[in-house]
Amino acid sequence: MSKIDDATRIELEAAAFRRLVAHLRKRTDVQNIDLMTLSGFCRNCLSNWYKDAAAEREIELSKDESREIVYGMPYAQWRERYQSEVSPEQQAAYERAKPKDH
Numbered sequence: 315m316s317k318i319d320d321a322t323r324i325e326l327e328a329a330a331f332r333r334l335v336a337h338l339r340k341r342t343d344v345q346n347i348d349l350m351t352l353s354g355f356c357r358n359c360l361s362n363w364y365k366d367a368a369a370e371r372e373i374e375l376s377k378d379e380s381r382e383i384v385y386g387m388p389y390a391q392w393r394e395r396y397q398s399e400v401s402p403e404q405q406a407a408y409e410r411a412k413p414k415d416h
Contacts, residue, residue: 335383335384338357338384339385342392342396345404350412351404351408352411360384361377362377364384
């Protein structure tokens, strides 16, 4: 791998993050519980990591603000539009795969 300077690395990481967020915004059919079961993280986790990164830089960002950045709309609105009830099968799969830190 070629040597990448820190500024370029940060730009690439930011671009990848923006692409991931855009992808998740388009895939409203994919529920957070499914993401958690398969990958161990979901949109809420991503918004929490964003909030944590802001806090590390002494930038105040509320949970609602960080979620709106990830969801592209207020979280309550996203839930109303796109979130479905968790099926017993989804809940069982999540319980089997649940990360220990959740």
